[in-house]
Amino acid sequence: MQLFKRVNIVILALFSTGITLTSCNNDKSPEPALSITGINPASAPVGTDITISGTEFGTSTSAVTVTFSGNVSATPKAVTSTSITTTVPAGAQDGPVTVKVGDKTVTSSTSFTLSAKAVQEVSGRITADQTWTADKVYLLKGYVYVNSGVTLTIKPGTVIKGGGKDLDPNGRAATLIITKGAKIMAEGTETQPIVFTSSKAAGSRYYGDWGGVVIAGNGTHNQITQKDFEGGIEGNLAPSASLVANDNSGVLKYVRIEFAGVALSAQANSEINGLTLYGVGSGTTIDYVQVSYSGDDSFEWFGGSVNAKHLVAYRTWDDDFDTDFGYNGKVQYALALRDPEFADQSGSNGFESDNQSGDGTNSGTAPEPYTAPVFANVSVFGTSGTPTNATIKGNGGFQSAMHLRRATSLSVFNSLFVGFPEGLRLDNATTLPSTVGNPSRMQIRKVILANVNTDVRGANGLTDTEAKTFFNTTAFANQIIAAANVSTLSLNDSNWKLDATVNFLPKTGSPLLTGAVWTDKASDSFFTKENFIGAFGTTNWTANWTNFNPQNTNYDK
Incomplete structure (x- = not known):
């Protein structure tokens, strides 16, 4: 009997020791947690420095990301383990602030508000x-x-x-x-x-x-x-x-x-x-x-x-891109999206280009340097419906995707124009010399005119035949797409949205994504030699910085 008592005592002692040891092994302090305890000031305008208080922020500005409501990030200016100093960025909205340190993220329990x-x-x-x-x-x-x-x-x-x-x-x-x-x-x-x-x-x-x-x-x-x-x-x-x-x-x-x-x-x-x-x-x-x-x-x-x-x-x-008086720079990646209900009494165009003015100045001459800019990767969107030159809500109607006149030598490569009463108007007999020669001063290459009532025409001493012969030169690889066939271009379904949901990236498999040419004037080193036609390939370069709904943006804060 005494033996059993001694055995039980030993077992109980060992069991107690085991419990004690087990208890000691699990008695760990919790890891320090990333937290936000305050924002000071809690209300401030864009451009103001604020301090975010909390824990476990570290000390590296490069390891910390601060995101305001509106999904706008701000770069920290200073970081300690308990504070972050940053500047309220443009585009920030009222709401909580999120801090990310490494792979850990925390969001404030209170909101930051913008003030005027x-x-x-x-x-x-x-x-x-x-x-x-x-x-x-x-x-x-x-x-x-x-x-x-x-x-x-x-x-x-x-x-x-x-x-x-x-x-x-x-x-x-x-x-x-x-x-x-x-x-x-x-x-x-x-x-x-x-x-x-x-x-x-x-x-x-x-x-x-x-x-x-x-x-x-x-x-x-x-x-x-x-x-x-x-x-x-x-x-x-x-x-x-x-x-x-x-x-x-x-x-x-x-x-x-x-x-x-x-x-x-x-x-x-x-x-x-x-x-x-x-x-x-x-x-x-x-x-x-x-x-x-x-x-x-x-x-x-x-x-x-x-x-x-x-x-x-x-x-x-009125006009999206207007060039005059000998402008001879280069432009790549240009977009125009029109409201089809608003146009000017002069007749609104995507491009308008003159070598000299029409007010009698330099009359009878074609002064140099010629207006000879080179545009590449341009998309100009007039209307997805039937083009009209009627006055709707503006004080005039639309005219041409490109109105090139008065001895201009403007050149366009790898570009798309959709939805105008006229595609290309070559105007004035003084412009004709710009279209002749090999290569000519004016170079229109790999340009698509789609959904236009009149594709190419001449005016004021430059005949329709002369204009069409120039544009339709086989080696220039230009195209005319009828309204019924615009769908073959595979434009984005949101291409024509007049709001923040607009999207200009062509659909996968679109013929616009291949076939660009970079000859003659377009071979200049200024141009990135893209393969696509129009302003967009697979990258949306308008993201983040543009605003397609400025009418309703609050710029006071």
Whole structure:
């Protein structure tokens, strides 16, 4: 009996020891958790630094990602184990903030809210270097000139609003004018573009609410007598021995210009465009620029040789891309999407190009350098329905996908034009010499005209036969696609959406994805030798920085 008691005691002791040992092995402290305990300030405008408090953030800025509601990321400026300092990015919305460290993610339990930015009014002349930042909204009133020798720097995410004529004592719609010898350094980012827009509230904006952006350079042009800038803007294009082809007026990159373009006086040809470029040289950078709801042309070049890539003209009133007075730069990746109900009394076009004006200036001559830009990978979409030149809601109708006249030598490669009353109009007998020769000054290669009522025509001394013979030259590989066969192009089902759901990428297997040619003028090293026709292959270069619904965007925060 005593033996059994001793055995039981030993077993119980061992069992107790086992329990004790087991208990000790499982008594581990929980791993430190990633957490957000606060946001300070909890309400602030875009461009403001905020501090996120919490735990286990580490110390590396490159290992931390901060994402605001609206799926907009911000790069941390400083990180400690318990705090992150970052700047509220453009596009952020009210809602919680998410922090990711390595493979761990945490979302705040409270919301961050955007507050309205302070407004800084700008008028008159800028006579010394300035920097505009994203923590303010800049309100332009009247003509704002950046003087020669002065640099205006605009930081990513900055919003600039243009006031209407009613906000200026002189009755002038706000216009930012970069004069000859001045520079604008407006370099946004894909996620924080710089925005020039209407001063009116969301929902009440319209074509031509303000003037636009004008850049004047010391680049080349072909005017043999002085030509003043349109609308009473100071400056001119005049003959000079000191013109500089590679003149540098600065940078426009990841920039949007919305609701600009306005008649500046009662005189003909007295308008300002969304973006107007007078003699801007090739030292200037223009890349990723969207002009939306322009009350005149979206982009117009008067001379100069500045090159550009990634241009978007959206719901333009008049012409999408207008080239004049000896402009001879190069442009690749250009998109235009029209609202088929709005057009200008002059007849709206995708391209309009002139070597000289039609007002008698340089009459009877074809001054040099010729207007001879080279465009490649362009898509211009007029309407998915039946094209018409009738006035619907604008003050005129549509005319041509391309209206090339008055001795222009514009060239187009690997491009698509859909939905216009006319495809190509070659206008004026002085233009005919540009189409002859091997190679000719004007080169139209691998261009598709689809859903056009009249495919190719001549005008004003240049016959239909001459125009058609040029365009239909077998070696040029141009095509005409009837309205009934547009579906063979396999355009995206959302290609014609006039809102944020628009998508321009052709469907898999589309014939637009192959067959580009890069001969003659298109062999220039400026051009990336893509295989696709039109502005898009399989990459959507409009993602993140464009806005196809600017009417309803709140730019106060």
